[in-house]
Amino acid sequence: DVKVTQSSRYLVKRTGEKVFLECVQDMDHENMFWYRQDPGLGLRLIYFSYDVKMKEKGDIPEGYSVSREKKERFSLILESASTNQTSMYLCASSSGLAGYLYEQYFGPGTRLTVT
Amino acid sequence: GNSVTQMEGPVTLSEEAFLTINCTYTATGYPSLFWYVQYPGEGLQLLLKATKADDKGSNKGFEATYRKETTSFHLEKGSVQVSDSAVYFCALSEREYGNKLVFGAGTILRVKS
Numbered sequence: 001d002v003k004v005t006q007s008s009r010y011l012v013k014r015t016g017e018k019v020f021l022e023c024v025q026d027m028d029h030e031n032m033f034w035y036r037q038d039p040g041l042g043l044r045l046i047y048f049s050y051d052v053k054m055k056e057k058g059d060i061p062e063g064y065s066v067s068r069e070k071k072e073r074f075s076l077i078l079e080s081a082s083t084n085q086t087s088m089y090l091c092a093s094s095s096g097l098a099g100y101l102y103e104q105y106f107g108p109g110t111r112l113t114v115t
Numbered sequence: 116g117n118s119v120t121q122m123e124g125p126v127t128l129s130e131e132a133f134l135t136i137n138c139t140y141t142a143t144g145y146p147s148l149f150w151y152v153q154y155p156g157e158g159l160q161l162l163l164k165a166t167k168a169d170d171k172g173s174n175k176g177f178e179a180t181y182r183k184e185t186t187s188f189h190l191e192k193g194s195v196q197v198s199d200s201a202v203y204f205c206a207l208s209e210r211e212y213g214n215k216l217v218f219g220a221g222t223i224l225r226v227k228s
Contacts, residue, residue, distance in 0.1 A: 004158070033215070042119075042204060042218040043159075058215070090158055092216075103149065104216055106158035 003027070004107035006091055012113045019078040021110050023091030030096055032074035033104065034058075034066065037088040049074055081114045088112075117142045121205045121219035128195055128226050136190040136222050138179075138205035146207040148172075148181050148188040149216070153202040162190075162203070197226045 007022035025032065031050055035043040035058075045058030047066040055066050063085060067075045074093075078085055088111050092104040122137040140146065147166045151159040163172030168183035177192045188205060205219040 040220055042220040043216075044218075045215055048215060092159075103161040103164060106151075106160065108156075108158045 004091055004093055004105050006089075006107040006110050008110050009108060010111050010113075012115065013078075013081050014115055015082060017078075017081050017114075019081050019112065019114075021076040021078075021089055021091075021112070023074045023076070023107055024072055025074075025091075025093040025105070026072065027093060027095070027105065028071065029093035029105075030071075031094045031104075032068065033092040033094075034064075034074065034076045035090045035092065036060070037090055037109070043090065046076065081112075083114050086112060086114045117146070117207060117209060117217045119205050119207055119217055119219035121203075121222055123220070123222070125223035125225055128224070130197055130226055130228050131194045132226075134190070134192040134195045134199075134224070136203055136205075136224070138188045138190065138219060140186050140188065140205075140207050142186075142207055142209055144209055145183075146209040148179070149206045149208065150177070150179055150188070150190050151204040151206060151218075153204065153221075155201070159204065195224070195226045197228050200224055200226045 004025045033048040034046045037043050044060050049055045049068045065077045088109050090109045091107040094104040118141045149164045150162040152162045153159045163174045165172040165181035171180045179190045202221045204221045206216045
């Protein structure tokens with residue numbers, strides 16, 4: 001059974017803290033993605049990666065960075081958390097160069113609250 | 116740029132009613148189209164997909180047909196169940212757009228017994 005796991009289901013952090021969200025997939029997928037989900041806005045792409053040590057900005061990268069040191073792991077970093085980063089964060093992975101044909105597999109999400 | 120528009124919810128139906136959730140898209144080329152479903156407390160999972168015009172995706176009694184002439188991919192089910200209560204997302208992916216998924220805002224479906 002395919003699996004994408006995220007390090008925490010719920011997280012509460014204070015403004016200004018550095019926050020790490022971890023994502024691991026066991027499907028040997030090349031592509032990995034980070035989204036945030038907000039009511040009425042759907043899912044918006046923050047960053048994605050096609051390969052180890054490669055990263056590309058998505059639609060809303062400001063205030064975030066990412067790291068992909070190993071193929072199976074993709075980390076999202078909030079350098080200095082702010083209250084407007086309170087959201088649900090979803091990680092996903094997909095296969096190969098023809099990824100537009102294939103589904104993305106999603107983790108269960110991390111609900112982050114910044115106070 | 117690419118975009119997806121789906122009908123606003125919430126949609127509230129009685130069990131065994133017919134369901135339609137409208138989805139239209141804007142894309143520069145020939146995208147693949149997807150419906151994802153998110154059950155309460157879970158991540159998204161693929162419900163069905165279609166990769167070229169006139170393809171019909173189907174799964175668990177749900178269907179959607181890729182209509183290039185109307186740029187639409189409406190989701191339908193003939194008889195909904197309480198267990199279908201979830202959030203439904205329409206999405207597209209395009210090779211020229213780097214294989215990224217572009218999502219609609221999501222439609223909440225509530226089915227009453």
